[in-house]
Amino acid sequence: MATIVDVASLAGVSTSTVSHVLNDTRHVEPETKARVMSAVQTTGYRRDALARSMRRARTDSIGLVVSDAGEPAFADMVHGVEEAAAQHGLSLLLANSAEDPARERSAVEALLDRRVDGLIIARAAGSADGLLERIREEKKPLILLDRLADLDVDQVGVNNHSAMAALVEHLTVRGHQRILLVSGDLRVSSLRERYDSFHVAMLARGIKVTAGLLCEGTVTTAATFDSVRTLLRSSPERPTAILACSTLLAAGALRAVQHEGLRVPETMAFATFDGFTYSDLFEPQITTVRQPAFHLGESAVRLLMRRLETPSAPTKILRLDSEIEFRRSTE
């Protein structure tokens, strides 16, 4: 591979001049410049980004750690981050923690070792705050994505509260009082927020939430299926509606509903956060709080660029609105 030295000697100039021509960082005689460019051509020279990064103390790359690469919503976020990064000329280093704090930690360390210019993280469920401290020590710009924290850090997530309020209103207006909430792992901030908002919304309408109508802590479709099925059977008063807080939870709950011979929406209303793709094409057509996942990813990059340009800027916390797709499952 040709190096800058090869180009310089072929063009009969110093490496300084080649560098300056390539980066357009100081004036060079048009004639000299032309000689350099032609030398670049004939040698097939390509600047080594590694060497460049080492000198500049900038890598023009960012790191993204997602907590569950298998979830469609996270795939969309990755897509959004990639798109925005490419637009800004940044390379994207991707890692997946698979909800495992240990893997998350080693992913972050690897990214730090590679001297990424900044980090975007959707934290794993049991992630400790120590990790964020660690990143802060390194003075590395950090953006929290989707899984937010009550910390002085730039972050972007969705407005779970308003979405949940709208959903609860939608259901209660239609007469539903016994709503089964399938809330999942409450260590996940977004799920915790939905859980809390549910209680707030129900309380505001004077509806009591009983333990028999709460399914929490399940982290797989299978476990959710079991748990929901048990609740459906044992509840003294069967719920008239089910509200799932993620795609995975919805899948488990829906399977339980079908297994119990219930029909959506005839004998059971159903709504979910995140949801399924192409929901309009299939029955039951499920009312869905659709998060702007792609947009979330883009926004995270935007926040990161801002932080990179203005390290002293005040902390910014963005809450994007979800769209609620009302469908027959709640009619």
Add this chain to the structure above:
Amino acid sequence: MATIVDVASLAGVSTSTVSHVLNDTRHVEPETKARVMSAVQTTGYRRDALARSMRRARTDSIGLVVSDAGEPAFADMVHGVEEAAAQHGLSLLLANSAEDPARERSAVEALLDRRVDGLIIARAAGSADGLLERIREEKKPLILLDRLADLDVDQVGVNNHSAMAALVEHLTVRGHQRILLVSGDLRVSSLRERYDSFHVAMLARGIKVTAGLLCEGTVTTAATFDSVRTLLRSSPERPTAILACSTLLAAGALRAVQHEGLRVPETMAFATFDGFTYSDLFEPQITTVRQPAFHLGESAVRLLMRRLETPSAPTKILRLDSEIEFRRSTE
């Protein structure tokens, strides 16, 4: 940030020794080693992967370029690649060409500039072979993923032929002769293979394939919807079954079917490649050729590791089998 020099001086040894301790690359007295490790501790030293890469001419990173990060199948492949890369201690640089050859080219150049150890590419629809030549010139290990080529390059894709043959048999055995094939962009090798295999399979059963039963070239859901709707209306003899070659095509076709007031499977059988997630939970339950997308990604990394270890190994082309999920849509 502490450097190796800081560690060396604190431990009272040379940087050589620190390096050798860290990499376990030559014997060091236990006592000296302990002093080094403790100096690493107190300085909080972390080796700079950039500087290390520059000397070693290895970055322990790989590049992945996918053609459509929005498609669930590609998201799964990315997931598989990430997982396998992490297991091998490799960092993953991700880019998305969005089916645009120009973006694909610049993504590859950026990856090459970053000196990734190898590339995995699912090529864009109109991608020219020149790009692959370019990579070969750089002597950079390359694996083709999903979108294969008739070239002397390591590659891993699915066995489209056998899947299509099974699908056609399944349909014809049930009396379907007029099968509408929705085949998409034939510049995409996997779609081209499915298209060709369809013709082979139909021919083998002595069934004529007419132009009125071929919908090709559409690249969006909307265009597919229009095209399929037109075919459904204008065909002298309406098809009794529809066979879509990707998720996107299936969505457009299904929408057209519903728009025309047809019902699956009562008045129209339906099957698709790739398909929708949680297909078993929704109606119509669609017969689906499920590609092992995650596994495809993993295999690509395995092929790459093999090539890295044995540059002279013979070219390997892997074809993984898809699973066919037979459901009510074709009964």
Add this chain to the structure above:
DNA sequence: CTGAAAGCGCTTACAG
């Protein structure tokens, strides 16, 4: 307008 040279933080022959 351009060049000589230092230096980014490592690894690795070479020497003892």
Add this chain to the structure above:
DNA sequence: CTGAAAGCGCTTACAG
């Protein structure tokens, strides 16, 4: 068993 030093391929003050 360990160290001094060259060098990976760039960028960038410094000097003229």
